[in-house]
Every structure is written in C-alpha cells, then in structure tokens.
Amino acid sequence: MQSNGTTDTRMNTADAFGRWLRAFAAGLEQDVDQLKDLLTDPVAPANVQILPYAGYRNDRELRVSGRVVEYRPPLAPADDVLDKLLAMWAIYNSREVGGITVRCEAHGIDATCISDEEGYFQFTLSVDRPLPGRTTWENVKLSAPGHDAQGELTVPILAPGSDDRWAIISDIDDTIMETGATNFAANWRRIVLEQPGDRLAVPGSADLYRTIARDHASPTRPFFYVSSSPWNLYGFLTQFMELNRIPHGPMFLKDLGIDAGKFIDAGHKTHKLEAIRSILRFYPQHRFLLMGDNGQQDVEIYTEVVREFPQRIGAVFIRDVTGECAAGANATHLAEMASLGVQTHCAASFADGVSILRSLRIDNPVEATRASGEGAAA
The missing domain is CATH 2.60.40 (Immunoglobulin-like)
Incomplete structure (x- = not known):
C-alpha cells in the first residue's frame, strides 16, 4: 500500500509543475503580446x-x-x-x-x-x-x-422587476443555438464559416423563451446567459438572438487569455458554476429556471446548483442532444434533482416545455409571484 507521505509528495510535485506551466504560458503570452506591440504601430x-x-x-x-x-x-x-x-x-x-x-x-x-x-x-x-x-x-x-x-x-x-420573482439562467450552445458542440467537425465548420444569420435556433427554444418573457424585445422576466463561448463572440451572439427574437440578457462568457493563476482560462464547469452562483447570490429574492443541454456537463452543473440552492430553482429544462435522458449519469443527476423537489424536463426539443411552465403557474403573473414567494420562504 502506498504511504500518504508518498502520495502527498507526488501531489505537491504535480501542483508545483502546474504552477510552473501556468507561469511559463503566461510569460510566453506576455512576450508574444509585447512583440506584437513592437511590430505594430500604436493605436491612435x-x-x-x-x-x-x-x-x-x-x-x-x-x-x-x-x-x-x-x-x-x-x-x-x-x-x-x-x-x-x-x-x-x-x-x-x-x-x-x-x-x-x-x-x-x-x-x-x-x-x-x-x-x-x-x-x-x-x-x-x-x-x-x-x-x-x-x-x-x-x-x-x-x-x-x-x-x-x-x-x-x-x-x-x-x-429585474419586483412584481414577478421568476428569472432564467440559460446556456447558449445547443440550448438556444445549434452548434453541434458534441460533433467536432460540425462545430468547427460553424465556428469558422457561419454568420449569425446562418445559425439555426434550437427547435422550440425561441417560442419557449418568448412565452417565458412575454416580450422578447422588452422581457418582463430577466434572462441571464452563461456560456463557455469567448467574449469575442458577444456581438455575434447578440445579433443571433435579435434575428431569432430570443430575449436579450446579460451574458457571462469566458476570457480565453492566459495568466499565472489560470491555464488558458477557468474550466467549463468551474466557469459556469461560479457565474450561476454569482447570479443567485446577487438576486436572493428570485427563483430561477435553468435551461441547458446534456452535451457539455450542464446536467452535472445544474445538479450541483440544486444541491446548494434547492429552494431557489423552480425547474430545470434540458435539451437532449445525446439520447441519454433516461440512462447513465444524466439520468442519475435528473433523478437527484427531482428528489430535491425540482421539476425536470429532458427532451430532444423544448416543444413541450410550455406544459411545464403551466404546472409552475409561470404563465400567470399573480400566481407566479405567489409561488415564487412561497418557494423563497421555504
């Protein structure tokens, strides 16, 4: 059996190497940036x-x-x-x-x-x-x-308004916008070639989001978008949402830079968890609908959020892009969220999502406010 001392030594060595690698990468990026500045004219x-x-x-x-x-x-x-x-x-x-x-x-x-x-x-x-x-x-x-x-x-x-305590946190890729993130070749073709007008909205997503918002141009419920897409795509994503009449909202995207404290950037899961926690803590009086897909850890991430904030999450909507709603880890996570009192909906599209909204009474602003207040007080 391996001693704890040996294990700790190896972990410390790995941590030290990781810190060195991050510092090296950060220094290299800084050197490249400085070289670019030397080779280009100052910005007027x-x-x-x-x-x-x-x-x-x-x-x-x-x-x-x-x-x-x-x-x-x-x-x-x-x-x-x-x-x-x-x-x-x-x-x-x-x-x-x-x-x-x-x-x-x-x-x-x-x-x-x-x-x-x-x-x-x-x-x-x-x-x-x-x-x-x-x-x-x-x-x-x-x-x-x-x-x-x-x-x-x-x-x-x-x-966000105080007369309706529902709010929405949504993923973007393969939740509202088709990207094929689970298909490497299809995803990269879209990344390098397709413009906002070329991108397709996920079937049913725009209608469902407009139903929740009541008005995509001036939504009566706040929407927040959390994605691992880089900040460079902010304008692209904003234009896509406008073209598809999807409610606008603040975005929490990623910086793809390098510094000594992070290699490239925070991981997909870490980034999303930190952003969602920040939103929930910033609006303690609101209950949230979580919208995502089962292609890139959304189910796992949302389960962790429900564990931490069980009274703050009204429902979880998952778009099934893998065909595994009822199998494997996804099914286990969905069952755990349901056991904590959170309604879950997992299907290939959001076409049936309106029925879940009715069960939450979210289509009635007075009852939605009352239900939200009861949930927040529980």
Whole structure:
C-alpha cells in the first residue's frame, strides 16, 4: 500500500509543475503580446473603440463591463467562403488596448476605471435604488475621455422587476443555438464559416423563451446567459438572438487569455458554476429556471446548483442532444434533482416545455409571484 507521505509528495510535485506551466504560458503570452506591440504601430486615439456588454443591477449594486479594442471598419456582408472566413477571423483577431481610461455615468454616479492589458474593464458601483415593479432595461453612459471619436455610448442595464420573482439562467450552445458542440467537425465548420444569420435556433427554444418573457424585445422576466463561448463572440451572439427574437440578457462568457493563476482560462464547469452562483447570490429574492443541454456537463452543473440552492430553482429544462435522458449519469443527476423537489424536463426539443411552465403557474403573473414567494420562504 502506498504511504500518504508518498502520495502527498507526488501531489505537491504535480501542483508545483502546474504552477510552473501556468507561469511559463503566461510569460510566453506576455512576450508574444509585447512583440506584437513592437511590430505594430500604436493605436491612435481616434481608433480606440469601446465594446460594451449589457450590465445588470439590484437595489444595492450595478455591474457593467466591456472591452477596449482598436477600431476596424466593418466588413461587407459575407457571401462566399473566403469572405466568411475573413469575417470570423476579424472577430477573433481583435487588437485589445490596455491602459485606457473609461468613464461611466450611472444614476448620478460618475466613475472611471482603466482597461487591463487584455482591454477589459469592469465597473461595480454602489447604488441605493429600489428595483422597478416590472423588469426593465435602464441605461448608463460609457465613454473614453481623450479618445472621443466614438463618442458617448448608451449601454443597457437589466433591472429585474419586483412584481414577478421568476428569472432564467440559460446556456447558449445547443440550448438556444445549434452548434453541434458534441460533433467536432460540425462545430468547427460553424465556428469558422457561419454568420449569425446562418445559425439555426434550437427547435422550440425561441417560442419557449418568448412565452417565458412575454416580450422578447422588452422581457418582463430577466434572462441571464452563461456560456463557455469567448467574449469575442458577444456581438455575434447578440445579433443571433435579435434575428431569432430570443430575449436579450446579460451574458457571462469566458476570457480565453492566459495568466499565472489560470491555464488558458477557468474550466467549463468551474466557469459556469461560479457565474450561476454569482447570479443567485446577487438576486436572493428570485427563483430561477435553468435551461441547458446534456452535451457539455450542464446536467452535472445544474445538479450541483440544486444541491446548494434547492429552494431557489423552480425547474430545470434540458435539451437532449445525446439520447441519454433516461440512462447513465444524466439520468442519475435528473433523478437527484427531482428528489430535491425540482421539476425536470429532458427532451430532444423544448416543444413541450410550455406544459411545464403551466404546472409552475409561470404563465400567470399573480400566481407566479405567489409561488415564487412561497418557494423563497421555504
């Protein structure tokens, strides 16, 4: 039998090697970035562009973020294969600009922050502002003082309503948008060639989401999207949702950079769990519907969420992309969630999802609010 001392030594050695590998990769990425900066001209003030991401708030705090990049003229509509390849390359090959002062004006607050080396910036502002009765989009202003070619931007901020305590957390790939994430070749073809207008919505997803929201353009229930897609695809995904009339909402995507504390980025499961926990803690009075698929750990992730927040999850909707709803680990996880009092729905499409909504009384705003309150108090 192997001694605990030997096991601990091997684990410590593996951890040390992992730390060294992350530090090496981070240093290599930094060297490559510095070389690119040396070989390219500095970004002129007139070419600085803010790419804002939709924010959100509760009655105490407002969060909004974005990225500063070099402005590039939009490409012409992509028709042939080469044009589509160039269009997708432009999305992924953005030139980030660090060290830029970004200004945010929100509800009488005037704040600034500095974009980091990857161009990202984030505001977390203290507010004293009750949530509205009905879910609504408010606005803040973002600008880059001294880099005024773009002008001031109006950025939407989601303020969930207090009269209906239901909210939705949804995956994106193979949950609302067909990607073939479980099929390597199909997934990569879509990644490198297909534009937002080429992508197909998952059957039944748009109708179900509009039923939940009541109005895709101005949803009466808040939607949050958690995905392992990179932030470079934020505009792409926003356009896809608009084209398919899927309710808009703040997105929690991934940074594909490298630093000494993470190799490439947080893993798929870790990223999603942290994002979902953050949303649930930010809105303690809301109950949530979790929407996902069984292709990339959503069932496992949602089961862990239900274990931690059993009274906060009203139902779990899983799109079956593997044909294994009733078998293996997926079936075990679904059964565990059901045993904890959470309704589950797993099928090849969301076409039958409306019947689950009726059982939750979510189609009746008065009863939905009452049911939500009872669940939160339980």
